[in-house]
Amino acid sequence: MALVSSFRDSLLSAGPCGALIARRDWSQGTPGSLEGWSASLRAATLLVLRSPVAMVLLWGEEGVMLYNDAYARMARGRHPDAMGTPVRRAWPEAVEFNDHVMRTGLAGDTLSFRDRPFTLYRDGVAERVWLNLDYSPVIDDDGRPGGVLCVLAEMTDQVAAQTALADSETHFRLMVDAVPQIIWIADADGRMEFLNRRFSDYTGAPFESLTPAEIAAAHIHPDDAAHVVASFQAARDSGGVHKCQHRIRSASGEYRWFLDRAHPYRDPASGRIVRWFGSSVDIHDRKLAEDQLHALNMTLEQRVAERTAERNMLATMVENTDIMVMAVDMKFDILGLNLANANEFERVFGVRPKTGDNMLDLLADRPGLREEVRAGWMRGMQGEHVSFVDEFGDPDRTRRSYSISFHPLFDEEGRQVGVYQFVADVTERLRGEAQLAEAQAALRQAQKMEAMGQLTGGVAHDFNNLLTPIVGTLDLLQHKGLGGEREQRLIAGAAQSAERARLLVQRLLAFARRQPLQLIAVDLAELVAGMGELVASTTGPQIAVEVDVEPGLPPADADPNQLEMALLNLAVNARDAMAEGGRLRIALRQQRVGAELGLPVAEGDYIRLSVTDTGAGMDAATLARAVEPFFSTKGVGKGTGLGLSMVHGLALQLGGALAIDSEPGQGTEVALFLPVSGLARHEGVADIPCAGPTRRSGRALLVDDEELVRHTTADMLADLGYDVVEAASGEEAIALLDEGVAFDLLVTDHLMPGLSGTELARLVQARRPGVAILLVSGYAETDGVAPSLARLTKPFRKRELAERLAQVTAAAESLITV
Structure with a gap:
């Protein structure tokens, strides 16, 4: 009976789920009254209850569920009814899956699933979730499997993030592939990293990672290849823009002229060029036209005075070109124009010109367009060559962009008698x-x-x-x-x-979305009300604080501590924006978010927490940089520039969004959108208080590659009563293990050169099963870390170290004694 009483006391001290198991009448059905529980069942139950990660023990043929507090939070509405219920009845939507698990586990085999999709009804509503699951048989006292142990982690947010990233990359590819020119990205040496679909459509060749010399040999005209390579090398040497014209072979073997233009992208920290963003624009038709125009420019004045046959030949050349050509005298009388010009003039201005017409008289009934045309031609009547790009057309119709070139027209005595013009439509190119x-x-x-x-x-x-x-x-x-x-x-x-x-480091981690969060269903109305006095004392007597809460709001999924810090940051920013005093308003509303708001969140119901001030406001340039880390308008020593970036990072990490609306002199509104948790609030269970630091005895193996961190931690351990053995690396710790050095506790850093703390912990667990292990990490990095491995985040005080050690050593001792 003493053993049963001790076991019952252990259950009562193992959190809310442990207390629920201890107080339940188990005499009817599996696994029977507590007095009859086997040693193996008791040990496995305590292991589950003391684990910080979600674990459930499925006992007996029916798979009766015994789980911990972390699993209860994951099960949400299914808790507490699921406790002591056969898994088939607790999760009817996953009957076949759980039947397979029980058959496999009770046969002595293991199962492991990664990103396994399920449709679950945790709050009475179907939701799609993804889980990581590991199942292992639990051997009973008779040597046969008596149940199945499951360790699980919900991966829904990670899968959603990966899907969103893939969608973003797809959208970028679709957008770039829609551009009617060749778009490319190259590394610092010019080796191709990306080419859009236009390249393959034109050349008929698939994308390959080629150097500039290889591209020139494979696709560029032999006469242009050396020029292209030299031009790009010159841009690399100077760090300027790469620009050159050359011919590229099409899939049919034809060569067309292209204009290459590439800008370097530099590493913000070092200034070194790390990438080139470029385009290759098809200028074949324009180049041919320019060549024609060049020949025409060289001969137009001479041919005006030549024989009629030569005039006819010139007229034929001008008439057949796609470039729009027109010549007028100094009074705007038309001396000549080609068909392309007449057609475009009629399309743009609604009237068809001919030789002999006065161009301004044609537009007499449309004074606005008349003045626009006159001003353009006057630029060409100054006696010099003039080129520019401008828009023309009826405001009620589509205005298009044109590349315009004016050249003075002289008679045989050198007097200017008019102007001739060349025009090309460049709308699509621009x-x-x-x-x-x-x-x-x-x-x-x-x-x-x-x-x-x-x-x-x-x-x-x-x-x-x-x-x-x-x-x-x-x-x-x-x-x-x-x-x-x-x-x-x-x-x-x-x-x-x-x-x-x-x-400050916590804020940095919040911006980087690497802070550890404890998500629960939070009553935001209660949270805001509880912070009223703190916000009022922070803002001061010159600022009136108003709170407007919509009644009956559902809870939101959030970390209350981080959310309180975010609200306080917003209140401080609002206070600083109202130097002469003003009004600060905190409002809570439930809002349906759709695509029309343009927020980077899934469509659904959200709680909108807004903080509005009547301060100085922000202009467009400041608003565009508001959430950048370390950007501040408060001056040196008056702010870290991390407040808004921390709130923005927290919103994204919680699956929500941040929106800012501000105008100079009109104040600022910052709105935080948080996903609704459910129809009713999830009542949290208070944590059982942890005892203060106590002195212990035993030997601790301390492993950390940072010497100062190792020495400080060693002093703390020694102060707590441990005999400390230090190692500067995982490899050095393994050498001590091989030498037979005895120790009761392993405290190891996670990220170290060579053997990591996680790998070291696995080796120690395999060779010294009874040793308590604590993993220490500089931030919330959990990749490759076993869910059951106890962790402590740097920096920490002696009390925090002692409390964590009390938990891990107690867990290890209970497994040994039971």
Whole structure:
């Protein structure tokens, strides 16, 4: 009976689900009353309850469910009815799958699934979810499988993110493939990384990663190849724009003229060229026309005075060209024009001109167009060659862009007697160049934000490594009370500064979307009401704080601690924008979000949390950069520039969005959209308080490649009563293991050169099963980390280390004693 009482006490201390199991009457059905539970069942149950990750034990032939608090949160509306219920009845929508699991597990085999899709009814509504599942048989006291242990993790958000990324890449490809020119991206050496569909359509060749010399040999006219390679090399040497004209062979073997233009993209940190964004525009028809025009320009004045036969030959040449040609005298009387010009003039201005007409008289009844035409021709009557691009046409019709060139016309004595004009319609070419520019700008912005996110996450990791010995040492100095009152005051000030640095790193991780979140169903109305006094004290007496909450709001999925920090950041920003005082309004509404709002979220119901001020507002340039990290308008020393970027990163990590509306002098509204959790609030269960630090005995193997972090952690462990053995790498720790060094506890850093902390933990678990293990990490990096492995995030104080060690050592001891 003492054993049963001890087991029941262990259940009661193992969280809400443990208490539920302890108080349940199990005498009817599987697995029977607690007094009759086997040692194997008791040990497996405690293992499940003490795990921080979702785990469920399916016991007996029916698979009676015994699960922990993490699984209860995942099961949502199915909890607590699922506890003690056969899995077939608890999850009827997955009967066949669970039958297969039970048959396999009770036969002694294991199963593993990654990103396995299910349609579940956790809150009475069908939802599509993806899960990672690992099933292992649990051997009962008689040596045969008595149940199946399942470790699971919900991957729905990750699968959705991967799908969104693939959709974004598809949209970019569709957009670039729609451009009627060849678009390409090359690396710093000119080797092709990307070519749009136009390249294959024209050349008939599939995309290949080729160097400039290889491309020139395969597709460029032999007479132009050396020029192209030299031009690109010159651009690389100078760091300027690559631009050259050359001929490219089509799939039919014909060569056409193209204009290459490529801009370098530089690494923001080093300034080094890392990529080239280029286009190859088909200018064949234009080049032929320009050649014709060049020949015409060289001979027009001479041919005016030549014989009639030569005039007829010139007229035939001008008449057959696609370029629009017209000549007028100084009074705007038309001296001559070709068919292309007459047709386009009629299409644009609605009247057909002919030789002898006065061009301005033709437009007498349309004074606006008449003045526009007159002003254009006057630019050509100044006696010099003039070229420009401009729009012409009836405002009520489609206006088009034209490349216009004016040349003075002289008589035999050198006097200017008129002007002749060459015009080409360049509307489609300019439109294609604009589309290309937009695509390049979008790609550059996406790469910029991705690079900043990666940089920020890495900086935060390094800062956490730097802060760990600082925070730990100051904590030890404070608790030991070293020095006098002045020394303790200095230590307290340094500890406060370290805590501010710790919060700054949390903001960096929020922007990089790498902060650890504890998602629950949050009553936002209650959260906002609870922060009323804090917001009012933060903003000061000059600012009136108003709260407007729509009644009956459903809860939203969020991390309440991070959300409180985000709301406080928004309130501080609003306060700083109202230097002379004003009004701050916090509003909560439920809103249906569709495609019309242009937010990067799935269509559905959201809770809209908005903070509105009557301050200075932002102009368009400031608004465009508002969520960039470290961007601030507050001046040096008045802000980190991370407030809005942290809120933006939190919104994205929660599956929501951030929207900002602001105008100079009109104030600013910042709206945070959070996904609705369900129709009714999920009541949270208070955490059981953790005991304070206690002294323990035993030997700890401490592994960390950062010397200062290792020494500080060793001091903490020694202060807690441990005999500490240090190792600077995973390989050094394995060598100690091979030498037979005994230890009761392994504390290891996660990210280290060579053997990682996770790999080291797996080796120690295999060779020393009874050793308690704690994994320490600079940020919320969980790739490759076993869900059951206990973790502690840097930086940490001695109390936080002690509390975590108490949990992991207690779990290890319970497995041994049971």
